[in-house]
Amino acid sequence: MRILLIDNALDTHSERFLSLLLNSGHQVGHVTNKPRQLFSIRGYHHFPYPSLPQLNNVRPYSFGKFLRDTFSGKELRRISRAFKPDVVHVLLISANAYHCVVSGLQPLILTAFGSDINDLFDSKQNDLLLKRRISRTLQFANCVTADTREILQRCDILAGRKLATNLFYFGINLELFHPISEAERVKVKNDLGIPLSANVIFSPRRIIPKMRHETVLTAFANLVHKSGSDAFLIFRKYGSYSSDYQAALDSQVHQFGVVDRVLWLEQTDYENLPALYGISDVIVNMPEQDGLPVALFEASACKVPVITSQLPSYKEFLCQGAYFEVPVGDEQMLLQMIKFIFDDHDGQIAKSVQKNRALIEQVADIRNSRPAIENIYTRVISRDQ
Numbered sequence: 001m002r003i004l005l006i007d008n009a010l011d012t013h014s015e016r017f018l019s020l021l022l023n024s025g026h027q028v029g030h031v032t033n034k035p036r037q038l039f040s041i042r043g044y045h046h047f048p049y050p051s052l053p054q055l056n057n058v059r060p061y062s063f064g065k066f067l068r069d070t071f072s073g074k075e076l077r078r079i080s081r082a083f084k085p086d087v088v089h090v091l092l093i094s095a096n097a098y099h100c101v102v103s104g105l106q107p108l109i110l111t112a113f114g115s116d117i118n119d120l121f122d123s124k125q126n127d128l129l130l131k132r133r134i135s136r137t138l139q140f141a142n143c144v145t146a147d148t149r150e151i152l153q154r155c156d157i158l159a160g161r162k163l164a165t166n167l168f169y170f171g172i173n174l175e176l177f178h179p180i181s182e183a184e185r186v187k188v189k190n191d192l193g194i195p196l197s198a199n200v201i202f203s204p205r206r207i208i209p210k211m212r213h214e215t216v217l218t219a220f221a222n223l224v225h226k227s228g229s230d231a232f233l234i235f236r237k238y239g240s241y242s243s244d245y246q247a248a249l250d251s252q253v254h255q256f257g258v259v260d261r262v263l264w265l266e267q268t269d270y271e272n273l274p275a276l277y278g279i280s281d282v283i284v285n286m287p288e289q290d291g292l293p294v295a296l297f298e299a300s301a302c303k304v305p306v307i308t309s310q311l312p313s314y315k316e317f318l319c320q321g322a323y324f325e326v327p328v329g330d331e332q333m334l335l336q337m338i339k340f341i342f343d344d345h346d347g348q349i350a351k352s353v354q355k356n357r358a359l360i361e362q363v364a365d366i367r368n369s370r371p372a373i374e375n376i377y378t379r380v381i382s383r384d385q
Contacts, residue, residue: 001377004085006049006076006100007032008092011239012270013113013170013294016366017091024370029083031076045083049096050075065129073102080105087377092116093144093155098133101140107384109376110137111168112146114291114313117154135159142380147292150313166376170294171366176271177301180278188275192234192263199231199342202280202304204295205287207241212286212309212329213249219334221256227339233258234276236265277302282341285309288328292317297364300356305349307337321359322352 003021005028007014021028027043033051050072058064076099080088088105090097093116100108120131138144138159145168146152152165180188189196201220205211213235220233237246246264253262268276277283283299285308292313299306300321308314310325318325324341326333341349 001087001374001381002027002029002083002085003377004029004031004080004083004088004105006088006090006097007034008090008094008096014091016173017170017369020366020370020373024374029079029085031079047079047083050079069099069102072096072099073104076100076105077103086381089377093134093137095130095133097137101137106140107142107380108140109143109145109380110141112144112151112155112291114146114148114151114293117146117151117158118289118291120158121154131158138163142384143376145376148313149316151291164380168372168376169292169297169364169369171364171369172294172297172301172360174301174361174365174367177274177277177298179303180275184275185279188279192279194232194263194279195230197230199229199281200234200279201231201282201284201338202234202276203284203286204236204276204299205285205293206239207235207237207246207249209242209245210288210290212288213245214252215286215329215331215334216284217249217252217256217262218331219338220262221258222331222335223338224258224261225256227335229339229342231342232261232263234263234265234280236268236276238267273298274302277304280304282307282338284334284338286326286328286334287311290314296323297360300353300360301364303353303357305341305353306356307334307341317363320363322355324352 003026005018007030018028018030022041022043029045029047031047031049033049052071055064055068055071058067087107087109088100089109090100091111092113093110097110119125120134135158138155143164143166144152144155145166147167147169155165156163186196194200203213203216207213223229223231253259277299283304283306285293285295285306287309290311290313296306305324307324307326309328324337326337
């Protein structure tokens with residue numbers, strides 16, 4: 001197939017997805033301002049996302065916005081005519097996705113990443129123009145995909161009608177994500193300065209307020225000071241994280257007196273992530289609102305126990321595995337759950353991680369993502385003809 005992929009996400013997930021399409025023999029026109037290093041791969045065609053910076057200063061703002069939308073829509077139409085795609089696929093339903101409406105690009109598939117839709121339901125979100133643009137884009141699309149039914153239902157609400165939707169998981173590479181050897185575990189711990197006997201808690205999500213890392217930090221401080229646990233906590237700075245939030249967390253680290261037990265890791269190559277999971281005794285995922293994070297897949301594939309927020313969006317997935325759920329923001333229950341995992345005596349943890357690994361092999365193997373998305377493409381193309 002010839003797929004025009006409009007990549008608004010520019011992250012590891014979209015890069016994996018792009019590689020999946022190319023390795024499956026598809027021709028991909030990649031519309032993005034951040035081209036991947038894939039020029040040598042057969043089938044890859046890069047098109048810069050169309051924009052005209054000179055229009056940013058046009059006033060009044062509404063007129064400038066109209067001109068920018070018109071320009072981007074016209075240029076996307078030109079790119080489409082040149083590439084002649086069978087289907088257009090937009091990753092992340094941002095304001096730019098509206099340009100597909102302006103340009104009339106169809107058949108059109110939109111993939112929600114979670115925050116793009118969830119943020120529109122935030123009580124602090126008062127950008128009515130953005131909501132109208134997303135609503136029109138959803139109405140225009142031939143199909144919308146997401147990794148949870150909650151997000152798909154929210155898309156229906158924004159569109160004001162029932163949409164054609166599909167669940168779709170961004171799978172992971174199970175040849176990369178698996179338990180590491182004891183020798184590698186020793187090496188990584190030594191490299192990070194963590195004693196071999198110490199327990200490790202890994203809070204892997206992006207450093208932004210809605211991920212509620214402060215809940216994890218507070219429970220960790222109580223674990224160390226009140227329970228006397230020899231433990232370390234790892235945070236990872238990556239992507240467009242909030243430096244203000246990170247500074248606030250670091251201030252709490254000093255207040256709690258755990259400076260020497262909290263590690264702030266800089267951007268880590270994706271290939272090195274299994275090693276971080278491999279040295280961890282528990283993964284903690286505590287967002288207040290979310291889609292279905294790939295971190296759950298990665299940790300489960302590495303056979304690490306996972307404590308996670310009890311969110312409606314997770315329910316359908318979590319009930320198939322053996323995950324440890326905690327109400328959002330419940331620091332005391334989180335503390336008790338961590339202690340339970342550290343003190344496991346009856347083999348329950350080993351059974352839970354084995355069950356979760358089996359679940360990931362069933363539903364989140366990237367090798368299964370290819371036929372899943374190709375089936376969606378085929379159905380949408382056939383309906384459009």
